[in-house]
Structures are given as C-alpha cells and as structure tokens.
Amino acid sequence: xxxxPQRVREEPTPEVEPGQQPELQSAPYIPTSPPTPQPQSVPTxxxxxxxxxxxxxxxxxxxxxxxxxxxxxxxxxxxxxxPVKPEPETPEITEPATPPIALRHPVxxxxxxxxxxxNPQMYKKWGLAGHEGIDFGCRKGTKVSAAADGKVLHxxxxxxxxxxxxxxxxxxHWGDVKGFSVYAHLSEVDKNITVGKKLSVGAKLGxxxxxxxxxxxxxxxxxxxxDQELDGYVGPKNMGSVWWHDPKPFIAEFNVAGTPxxxxxxxxxxxxxxxxxxxx
Numbered sequence: 001x002x003x004x005p006q007r008v009r010e011e012p013t014p015e016v017e018p019g020q021q022p023e024l025q026s027a028p029y030i031p032t033s034p035p036t037p038q039p040q041s042v043p044t045x046x047x048x049x050x051x052x053x054x055x056x057x058x059x060x061x062x063x064x065x066x067x068x069x070x071x072x073x074x075x076x077x078x079x080x081x082x083p084v085k086p087e088p089e090t091p092e093i094t095e096p097a098t099p100p101i102a103l104r105h106p107v108x109x110x111x112x113x114x115x116x117x118x119n120p121q122m123y124k125k126w127g128l129a130g131h132e133g134i135d136f137g138c139r140k141g142t143k144v145s146a147a148a149d150g151k152v153l154h155x156x157x158x159x160x161x162x163x164x165x166x167x168x169x170x171x172x173h174w175g176d177v178k179g180f181s182v183y184a185h186l187s188e189v190d191k192n193i194t195v196g197k198k199l200s201v202g203a204k205l206g207x208x209x210x211x212x213x214x215x216x217x218x219x220x221x222x223x224x225x226x227d228q229e230l231d232g233y234v235g236p237k238n239m240g241s242v243w244w245h246d247p248k249p250f251i252a253e254f255n256v257a258g259t260p261x262x263x264x265x266x267x268x269x270x271x272x273x274x275x276x277x278x279x280x
C-alpha cells in the first residue's frame with residue numbers, strides 16, 4: 001500500500017536587527033517510526049567435560065593346572081589365639097596356728113567314762129565350766145604310761161592327800177608351746193619315777209587306782225597349757241598362767257579310723273568326785 005509522504009511546513013525566518021544574535025530555531029519535529037527491536041542473542045551452553053576413564057585391563061584367564069604338576073593345597077593358617085588373662089591370685093587365708101601337740105593314750109583300750117566339760121553343775125562350785133579332764137575306766141593296777149616326752153614335775157601326793165590322791169605331773173614342750181599332763185588317782189607310782197627325771201613317751205608312770213576323791217577306780221587324765229586361755233577353765237593358781245584344755249583332739253588313738261566307740265555318758269562308778277585345788 002502506498003503512503004504519501006508528509007509535507008514539512010516552512011516557517012518564516014525572523015529578521016535580526018543589527019547587533020543582536022539571531023535566535024536559534026529548533027529543528028522541526030519529524031516523527032520517526034519506532035526502532036525495530038533487535039533479537040537477543042541466546043548463550044550457547046558449554047558442553048560438560050567428560051571425565052577421563054582409564055580402561056581396565058582385561059581379566060586374566062587362569063590357566064588350567066598341568067596334569068604333571070598337581071596343585072598343592074596350602075595348609076590352613078591357624079587363627080591367633082586370644083591372649084589368656086591370668087586369673088587374679090587368691091589371697092591365702094591364714095588360719096590360727098594349732099599348737100603342735102601330740103599325745104598317746106595313757107591306758108590303751110580303756111573306755112572313757114567321763115569326757116572333758118561334762119557334769120557342769122558339780123564343777124560350777126569350783127569355778128569351772130565342767131570336768132577339767134578325761135576319765136578312763138580301768139581296773140585297779142592297770143599300767144599308766146606317759147602320753148608324751150617330758151620331765152617329771154611332781155610325783156606322789158599333795159598336801160593332805162588332796163582330791164587327786166596319788167598322781168604324777170609331767171612338763172612338756174611342743175615347739176614354743178609349754179604344757180603339763182596330769183595322771184591322777186593312782187594306786188602307786190613306779191619306783192623309777194623321780195622329780196626332774198626325763199621320760200620318753202610310753203614310759204611307765206605307775207598303776208591306776210581309786211585314791212583321792214573318786215567314786216571308783218579309774219585314771220583321771222588332764223592337760224594344762226601355758227598362755228592358751230580357755231574361758232571357764234583357769235588352772236591352779238600355784239602353777240602360773242595355765243588353763244585346762246580338752247586332751248581328746250591331741251590323742252592319736254581318737255583320730256584314727258577304726259578306733260573303739262568310746263563311752264560318752266558319765267559312769268558314776270568310775271569318775272572323779274571333784275577337781276584338784278592345788279597340785280604342788
């Protein structure tokens with residue numbers, strides 16, 4: 001389609017007087033067509049770099065074992081054993097030392113008619129908790145022997161003939177332990193027994209009887225230990241710091257299998273009638 005071009009109107013030029021600067025006329029407004037938009041350039045995306053890869057070597061194909069050289073089996077490798085932790089040492093328990101006392105039966109084969117500690121009611125009036133020794137029932141004239149090696153401390157009777165009648169006391173030493181053994185109510189003391197004489201275990205001391213305070217013939221055998229306290233069994237004051245102790249745990253015949261069944265009940269016809277007051 002054809003468009004007629006617009007005509008421009010010409011304005012008259014004003015006259016300029018002498019000495020004046022001519023006024024500048026602005027250029028006539030000529031409408032123009034809007035600018036044609038230019039297409040925007042689109043950035044081209046850069047290609048992502050491809051990481052370099054190292055080609056893996058081809059897997060080697062194992063060769064079959066030769067028939068001439070059979071494949072040897074490798075012995076299994078033992079697994080290392082776990083270290084064994086040492087068990088903690090158990091502390092040793094120290095028990096009270098037992099005196100190394102050893103006694104022999106003074107009248108072998110004779111039955112027990114009254115044990116240590118029996119008949120407490122009768123011995124209570126003398127300040128004792130019970131019978132202070134062991135009574136062995138035996139006929140008058142039975143041989144009485146030393147229960148251990150020792151030295152004669154007393155033989156014969158006490159002042160006024162006393163409740164023990166005729167008796168013998170031996171002094172013993174078992175290591176650091178000092179003690180005494182007593183053999184009472186004898187009918188006689190052997191003629192070879194004298195004060196201060198050293199004797200061996202088994203030596204004859206005399207013969208059993210019924211002298212002193214008794215209900216019948218028997219041997220009263222007792223044990224005294226120095227500085228070995230036992231509640232209720234304080235020994236004679238004139239013998240120092242001594243206490244009566246039960247001889248049974250130290251008599252070998254009582255601690256061997258197959259020994260006789262000793263009588264444990266009081267035999268009123270073969271027991272002591274009361275304890276001694278003073279020995280020497």
